[in-house]
Amino acid sequence: xxxxxxxxxxxxxxxxxxxxxxxxxxxxxRLRYAFIHTYKPILDDEPFRAFSSTEEYxxxxxxxxxxxxxxxxx
Amino acid sequence: MAAFDYRQAREIRDVFGSCHVxxxxxxxxxxxxxxxxxxxxxADVFVERSPQNGEAxxxxxxxxxxxxxxxxxxxxxxxxxxxxxxNGPFDLDLIFAPDGIERFDDAWSRRVxxxxxxxxxxxxxxxxxxxxxxxxxxxxxPRLRSFREYWLKHRP
Numbered sequence: 001x002x003x004x005x006x007x008x009x010x011x012x013x014x015x016x017x018x019x020x021x022x023x024x025x026x027x028x029x030r031l032r033y034a035f036i037h038t039y040k041p042i043l044d045d046e047p048f049r050a051f052s053s054t055e056e057y058x059x060x061x062x063x064x065x066x067x068x069x070x071x072x073x074x
Numbered sequence: 075m076a077a078f079d080y081r082q083a084r085e086i087r088d089v090f091g092s093c094h095v096x097x098x099x100x101x102x103x104x105x106x107x108x109x110x111x112x113x114x115x116x117a118d119v120f121v122e123r124s125p126q127n128g129e130a131x132x133x134x135x136x137x138x139x140x141x142x143x144x145x146x147x148x149x150x151x152x153x154x155x156x157x158x159x160x161n162g163p164f165d166l167d168l169i170f171a172p173d174g175i176e177r178f179d180d181a182w183s184r185r186v187x188x189x190x191x192x193x194x195x196x197x198x199x200x201x202x203x204x205x206x207x208x209x210x211x212x213x214x215x216p217r218l219r220s221f222r223e224y225w226l227k228h229r230p
Contacts, residue, residue: 011220011223012220015221016220016224019109019110019111019220019221019224019225021111022109022111027080027188027189028080030106030109030111031078031079031080031083031107033111033113034103034106034112035078035079035106035114035115035116036113036115037075037076037078037115037165038115040115043158044160044165046160047141047159047160047161048142048146048157048158048159048160048161049157049158050149050150051155051156051157052155053155053171054155054156054169054171054172056155056156070208070210070213071208071209072209073206073207074207074208074209074212
């Protein structure tokens with residue numbers, strides 16, 4: 001849980017501009033810009049997967065997915 | 075498969091609501107509902123794990139058009155920790171035990187409603203992303219934390 005007492009870093013100006021621009025858009029527009037679909041190898045090849053634990057899912061991602069997808073832990 | 079869109083988000087909200095599913099948008103999709111400008115590929119929902127909620131969830135998913143076999147419905151009913159659905163009108167991740175959030179009720183008590191969408195508080199979204207320790211989440215954290223500062227000052 002993030003703590004409100006943690007030191008607040010300054011917001012970089014370019015990000016601040018983006019946050020303000022997003023705040024001016026209605027939700028429908030924000031969602032239209034936000035969701036994209038690209039094919040993710042292996043991950044998208046099964047219609048249903050269920051994992052008994054989140055740890056099992058993380059390990060499955062690390063073992064089966066290409067590194068460049070970014071699902072591996074640091 | 076087309077990208078998830080506003081109409082589908084509304085369908086989740088409306089069908090989950092009518093089936094009385096207890097859930098929260100989590101992850102980047104949750105942050106986007108709060109106003110965070112970024113892109114993502116699928117919707118993540120944090121679902122309360124209980125037999126009653128599992129049954130409601132299966133009913134809602136079938137209404138939305140997810141083609142669940144009895145075996146798959148059973149896995150959702152039993153509350154597997156993580157379920158990835160790509161057998162419906164859009165991709166959906168069901169998360170019953172997200173990293174970084176202890177209990178559903180805690181997140182529920184902190185939830186934010188955005189046009190009727192129940193969304194995890196930005197602090198829970200960040201806590202969950204930080205706890206995964208994945209490369210893709212780690213890269214997104216500085217910008218998400220900046221958004222948190224902005225959102226806390228400007229939230230409606």
